[in-house]
Amino acid sequence: MERRGRQQKDALKIHLLNFDRTHGIHYDPRMQLTLYTDYSLRALLYIGRTPDRLVTISEIADFYGVSRNHMVKVIHHLGSIGYLTTIRGKAGGVRLARPAGEIRISEVVQATEPHMDLQECFNPHTNTCPLTGDCRLKGVLYQARAAFMGVLAGQTLADLLPPSLEP
Amino acid sequence: MERRGRQQKDALKIHLLNFDRTHGIHYDPRMQLTLYTDYSLRALLYIGRTPDRLVTISEIADFYGVSRNHMVKVIHHLGSIGYLTTIRGKAGGVRLARPAGEIRISEVVQATEPHMDLQECFNPHTNTCPLTGDCRLKGVLYQARAAFMGVLAGQTLADLLPPSLEP
DNA sequence: CATAAGATGCATTTACAATATATGTTATGG
DNA sequence: CCATAACATATATTGTAAATGCATCTTATG
Ligand code: SF4
Ligand code: SF4
Numbered sequence: 492m493e494r495r496g497r498q499q500k501d502a503l504k505i506h507l508l509n510f511d512r513t514h515g516i517h518y519d520p521r522m523q524l525t526l527y528t529d530y531s532l533r534a535l536l537y538i539g540r541t542p543d544r545l546v547t548i549s550e551i552a553d554f555y556g557v558s559r560n561h562m563v564k565v566i567h568h569l570g571s572i573g574y575l576t577t578i579r580g581k582a583g584g585v586r587l588a589r590p591a592g593e594i595r596i597s598e599v600v601q602a603t604e605p606h607m608d609l610q611e612c613f614n615p616h617t618n619t620c621p622l623t624g625d626c627r628l629k630g631v632l633y634q635a636r637a638a639f640m641g642v643l644a645g646q647t648l649a650d651l652l653p654p655s656l657e658p
Numbered sequence: 659m660e661r662r663g664r665q666q667k668d669a670l671k672i673h674l675l676n677f678d679r680t681h682g683i684h685y686d687p688r689m690q691l692t693l694y695t696d697y698s699l700r701a702l703l704y705i706g707r708t709p710d711r712l713v714t715i716s717e718i719a720d721f722y723g724v725s726r727n728h729m730v731k732v733i734h735h736l737g738s739i740g741y742l743t744t745i746r747g748k749a750g751g752v753r754l755a756r757p758a759g760e761i762r763i764s765e766v767v768q769a770t771e772p773h774m775d776l777q778e779c780f781n782p783h784t785n786t787c788p789l790t791g792d793c794r795l796k797g798v799l800y801q802a803r804a805a806f807m808g809v810l811a812g813q814t815l816a817d818l819l820p821p822s823l824e825p
Numbered sequence: 826c827a828t829a830a831g832a833t834g835c836a837t838t839t840a841c842a843a844t845a846t847a848t849g850t851t852a853t854g855g
Numbered sequence: 856c857c858a859t860a861a862c863a864t865a866t867a868t869t870g871t872a873a874a875t876g877c878a879t880c881t882t883a884t885g
Contacts, residue, residue: 523773523774523775523776523777524776524777525842525843526778526842526843527842527843529777529778532795533787533789536789536793536795547860547861547862548861548862549861554788555787555788556786556788558843558844558845560843560844560845560846561843561844563862563863563864564864566862567862567863567864570862577861577862577863578851578852578861578862579850579851579852579860579861579862579863580850580851580852580853580859580860580861580862581851581852581853581854581858581859581860581861582852582853582854582860582861583851583852583853583860583861583862584861584862585862596795596798606690607690608690609690609691610690610691610696611693611696619723620700620722621721621722621723622700622703625820626703626818627817627818627819627820628699628703628763628818631763631809631810631813631817631818632810634809635805635806635807635809635810636806638802638805638806638808638809639802639803639805639806640802641805642798642801642802642805643798643799643802646798650794650798651793651794651795651798652794653792653794692873692874693873693874694873694874714829714830714831715830715831716830725874725875725876727874727875727876727877728874728875730831730832730833731833733831734831734832734833737831744830744831744832745830745831745882745883746829746830746831746832746881746882746883747828747829747830747831747881747882747883747884748827748828748829748830748882748883748884748885749829749830749883749884749885750829750830750831750882750883750884751830751831752831
């Protein structure tokens with residue numbers, strides 16, 4: 492399936508490094524979270540909205556119209572790191588392992604988005620940038636990332652559920 | 659060449675959706691800016707550090723040890739959007755088209771990172787998420803992105819150059 | 826006018842997110 | 856007690872696009 496759908500049937504597929512000289516635009520960026528993280532959050536939202544019973548993976552995948560295989564791994568992962576309780580066997584399913592108010596969004600993103608290296612120098616093991624030592628940009632990018640995560644740290648799953656579900 | 663180098667010679671290359679059951683970690687994330695943006699900023703830093711003369715693209719590419727082809731496109735783009743003055747012909751080269759103090763980092767990132775769609779729903783044309791309407795997560799992500807860009811908006815190229823270059 | 830620079834277009838490579846498939850394990854309920 | 860419905864796990868395949876490579880054109884100068 493396609494990553495984010497195609498713009499239009501005949502929209503020119505142009506690489507980021509090339510330019511659509513006709514329209515002066517380019518397509519397909521980064522600065523995005525993976526679909527994996529997206530699905531992780533969506534799964535938590537769905538499960539959080541259904542606190543009264545177990546839900547199955549198929550049910551979640553069907554609701555969002557996404558690959559069941561993908562969702563299987565998402566759920567399994569969320570279970571393995573303690574956000575979900577998964578119950579096997581007939582009549583099995585999943586539910587939150589903790590109160591929604593104790594599931595911090597920043598932590599979910601960090602657990603599902605395996606790294607947050609905005610630039611090459613963020614990973615000292617693979618960095619090759621000669622500026623690393625005295626680069627002020629690096630510090631600014633760290634600040635920006637901290638600001639980003641700071642907003643997410645201020646929210647829990649409970650804050651994101653519809654008001655009708657608040658206790 | 660490799661995107662960000664290899665962790666280790668024999669480090670397991672495991673897909674994000676699979677897990678290294680031995681160590682419980684996974685590799686290769688997102689939440690990163692493109693190398694294209696990286697090179698754009700590096701080029702500006704280099705040119706900003708050399709205000710007294712024209713510099714050539716080859717010189718910049720050599721300094722950072724990166725693909726000259728890539729840098730050619732980066733420079734051309736920065737020129738076409740008004741950050742650089744490029745001079746063709748023998749003894750040509752590039753220099754800043756504006757004072758470093760008027761080159762805002764957030765604007766450079768926005769101009770080089772073609773979109774900033776953190777999740778599928780950020781692009782209404784391709785969005786399929788059924789939650790879009792009443793999803794509170796969406797608003798939180800918008801806030802987080804704004805916080806990120808806000809930090810970058812507070813800095814200009816002049817702020818990132820070494821103190822010795824300050825007027 | 827030879828040469829050194831940037832401009833431009835297009836082809837190729839590579840990484841990896843996304844997806845698919847196959848099989849194993851557990852529990853229930855009829 | 857066994858057929859079935861759920862999650863668990865491993866591996867293989869596909870598709871996209873970032874990154875890179877290459878070939879050619881244009882411009883200016885010494
Ligand atoms: S230029 Fe600065 S921020 Fe960019 S990779 Fe190099 S050290 Fe890091
Ligand atoms: S769950 Fe919310 S934030 Fe995620 S794609 Fe859907 S509408 Fe957007």
